[in-house]
Amino acid sequence: MELLPQTVWVIGVVFARVGALMMLAPGIGDQFVPQRARLIVALFIAFTLAPVVSGKIGPVPTDSGDMFLAILKEIVIGLSLGLTTRILFSALATAGAIAGMQSGLGMAMAFDPSQQQQGAVFGTFLALLGTALVFQADVHHLFITGAAKSFDNFLPSAPLPLGDIAQFGLRAFSQAFALAIQITAPLLLFGIVTNIALGIINRVAPAIQVFFIAQPIQVLLGIMLFAVTAGAGMLVWLEAIAEAGRSLN
Template sequence: MLLNFVLIATFFLVFIRMVSFIAVCPLFSTVGIPPLTKAGLAFILTVLITPMVQPVDPSFPGGLWGFALVVFSEVGVGLALGLVCTFVFNVIRIAGQLLDFQIGFAMSAVMDPMSGSMNTLVSRFLFFLTLVLFLIVDGHHGLIRALVKSYELVPLTTAGINGEISLLVIRIFADSFALALQIAAPVIAVLVITDLAMGLVGKTAPQMNIFQLGFPLKIAVGVSSLAILLPALTSVFKLLFDTLQRDLLLLMKGLA
């Protein structure tokens, strides 16, 4: 009976961390995926991972309340890992929104039911392109391996939160904005030069309607610049995926 309780408690805690991660990670938390499918994926992964996890001690300090605290701890670990994935994937979305603002597509923002927020054209295009490339390079397998590794680096019932974890999450959040700006910088630079050129034309030829000419011109220049730079973004995507693995490893070491 004791052995059964140990197995059930271990399985339940593994499942809690797994389902918390899947609920937040952008790759698995897409609204288009039915909740039952997400729960089934978490259950299957839990069945495969549980035999490799060190069983928990059935004597939880504090009895039922102690077990509840352990459950909340595992939820926190799963959410923290998923939150780091969200920060890294949102780099592309932020870069796309910066480009949309400069190109003029920000006025065409629509409600994205997948993310539950307002998204623009280039932002959605780059985000879905990132997801496709991530699946092509088997990045989802890497995420699952990292999640399995988390049970080794952060064993069940041993997670802890300290000031270093908070600083790490803040640093990842800040780095995501910096990297997004670096990705969008070449196209933004071209668009700024276009704005300056149109300003000079407006001064030398006041009879021209710069506002009417500026919108289609900036769209053409922005989209053309993005199309030219798109092949070079593959190296940026590789850097992004490497950053994701590094940040997940740092977070797991900090939680241990």
């Protein structure tokens, strides 16, 4: 009975960090996943990690204010870890928007479960494909072990490292934009060449509505090029998100 309050405190601290991470984690943190399922997963991971990290968590605070601040700090750390993966997943939505504009399907919309809103149809496809690849390649294991290792990098008793969290987030943002460009680089080149060619033809024969005539051909070629190059682009993205998971470890 003397150990019960400390045990509950350790589980609560771990659950605060892991639960916040699960709120933003791709796949399990999407809006269509029932809240009860997310809660069960977070509790299961918290009960699993609690014995591993119990030595890094201090005793139960005697003051309720200190207890509240400690839990709040764990939630902030968990949200920052989950936000990193969510930012990298947003690269797929950006890549889908670029692919839609270059292929002439920029106005074709579908519900994107990773963004919880309407998005380009290419972005929705890439988000679903990315979620499947993450679970198929067991990349999510890296983030679960990273949550355990985060108790070494961000000790509960240490001050909140706001500078490190901000730097980590900025690096994730820049990497997400770079990944979006890498995934859609062939389509960007295709769009530039196509628009230049259509512009030249329009100048040579202004009476011909060349943009309306070429629109179906542009859509068809854009879809074919996307189908051929999407696999290589997704492998680049998967390696980047796996590297982000390894960096947490």
